Amino acid sequence: MKLSNEEQQILAGSRGEMLQQVMTTIVAYGEALEADRLVDITGMGHFVIPHALPGISPSMKMLDALIAAGLKTLKPFTLDPVAPLDFKNWWLNQGQIDSLKHMYRTQKQYDIRMEALGLWNPKAWTCTPYLPEVGNLPGRDDVLAWSESACVVFANSVLGARSNRNGAIMDLLCNIAGKIPLSGFLTDKGRRATWRIEVKTDRLPPPQILGAAVGKTVLADVPYIVGLDRFLGDGINSQTWDYLHELGTAAASTGAVGLFHVENITPEAIDYKTDLLTGEYKTVTIDDRTLHELTASYPIMWKDKNAAPAxxxxxxxxxxxxxxxxxxxxxxxxxxxxxxxxxxxxxxxxxxxxxxxxxxxxxxxxxxxxxxxxxxxxxxxxxxxxxxxxxxxxxxxxxxxxxxxxxxxxxxxxxxxxxxxxxxxxxxx
Incomplete structure (x- = not known):
């Protein structure tokens, strides 16, 4: 990778051992992604791990070392939703409550460390940080280092920002350094579509089902979706915003979609139209039968398959x-x-x-x-x-x-x- 003078100096330890370790990790991450260089992060962060679960969350020891070195993210960040410790709202029995208390026994200590590292405010916990009431709303072409899949796909697709699906811990480290490897969805090439998805349903399909069908089809590729403007109209409005958020979340979890384009609706599709498609794209049609067969294939995972919903x-x-x-x-x-x-x-x-x-x-x-x-x-x-x-x-x-x-x-x-x-x-x- 080609590093700037400032980046080389940090890598050499000019700003302390801990930031040196952070930069070393980011450079190794960039080399694994075959990135040519690092670029500056221009938007706030959003991180996927809000919970203090051993083996999943960053270690307290690592967080303490970062804090002791005086490090924090260059811009504030938001986190995924809080742990379900509001027990009365979840209809739990005492055994479930006791288990959750044990699982999240170090949650308060984790929360304190997140605040020290740059958490935006005490309410900055949600998987919809870009809603106007929350306010972590990146702009077009903002460079981000986000990690929550549902947030990444929405920011890329609907807002036109640029973020890869970064891993937990890497999201924090990149936002501390303010640097991210230039690769994937951060590049124009990485944002081009390799699938043309033609929606030919009789009415607006449920977004959670259409998103699942798209994700199952393209997996981690970028789709260019046509046919939704028949129902949603052109451009983004509040209805389209909610619809595409649901669609993207389903596509990101059923597959691993990090970016989609919708003809006449999403920003890049409006600007570049079918030029977003690569020269060798595949075409798939999704109709009402496709969606019916998909939902019919979902297994019932309940112990008692005939139980009444509780x-x-x-x-x-x-x-x-x-x-x-x-x-x-x-x-x-x-x-x-x-x-x-x-x-x-x-x-x-x-x-x-x-x-x-x-x-x-x-x-x-x-x-x-x-x-x-x-x-x-x-x-x-x-x-x-x-x-x-x-x-x-x-x-x-x-x-x-x-x-x-x-x-x-x-x-x-x-x-x-x-x-x-x-x-x-x-x-x-």
Whole structure:
């Protein structure tokens, strides 16, 4: 790699042994990626590990060494959602509570270290950092060193920023140095599409299902999606923002998609159109039958496959303010239709702390959901499944990401809403 004079000096130890070790690691990372050089990070960070779980989170010893050397990220950072220690919101039994307390016994110490290393503020924990209520919103062509897959794919695709799917710890180290290897999605070449995905459905497909179909097809490649502008219109608006966020999260977890382009909608597709396609791209059609066959193939992972659903988790990724209001309206409508006042399934809805705060201020939607029995959390539902904590629970979700990583059973929004009200799953689905 070609290093600048400043980078060479840091590598030689001119600014201390600890920053030297940080730079040595970043250079080795760049060489593994076959990068020519390092480039400056221009946006705030967002990191994938917010939890103090041994073997997963960065070691306390390493964090302490960085802090003792006076190091912190050059710009503030946000983190993925907090651990699910708000036990009452998750419908847990005492055994599950005790297990979570033990698993996260060093969480407070970890939180203190994150603050010392540059955490933006005490509420900066969410998988939707770019929502306006949160404020970690990178601009077009901002160079980032992010790691959470759902955030990376949204920043790249919808915002036009540039980040690779960096690993945990590398995200922190790169943001401390303010440098990232120039490779992958940071380059124009790495952002070109090798797949043309033609969406030929009769109506706007559920984003979680379409995203899963795209991810399963292209894996880690870059797709250029055509046909969605028939339903969403041109450019980005609040509806498109939420739709593409759900689509990208599913594509990133079912496959490993870090960037997608949507004809007439996403920034680079508007600017460069089909010039984004490489010379030897593949074409695949996704229609209603494709999506039906995909969801029909999902296995039921519950111990009792015929069990009635016991819990419902919504908000993986965290819901936006508009999505929270949609759920309030939908549940209100269905409760009236069925002549009920409460949900039949214990339900938790997840969103960023700042978004939940705004939703509470609006009162009406919050009151509808609260009175129906919904509980709210700013935590991550995936962590409730750690160490097989919820293996005996029949849990339903509208998140393909949660389905991929846990034994939760997936249903699209309209169908899961009906199940939440009635407590029954149609057996002929």
């Amino acid at each position: 819990k419902c988790f919504l908000g993986c990724p965290h819901l936006s303010l508009n999505q929270l209001q949609w759920w309030a309206d939908k549940i209100h409508e269905l409760l009236i239709k069925h002549g009920k006042k409460h949900l039949a399934v214990n339900t938790t809805i997840c969103s960023a702390p700042q978004v939940l705060g705004k939703f509470i201020e609006k009162k009406q939607g919050w009151e509808i959901l609260s009175k129906s029995g919904v509980r709210f959390s700013a935590a991550c539902p995936m962590q409730v499944f750690d160490n097989n904590l919820s293996m005996d629970d029949a849990i339903i979700t509208n998140s393909n990401k949660l389905r991929v990583y846990t034994h939760a059973r997936f249903f699209p929004d309209e169908e899961i809403a009906d199940i939440m009200i009635t407590g029954r799953i149609r057996r002929n689905r």
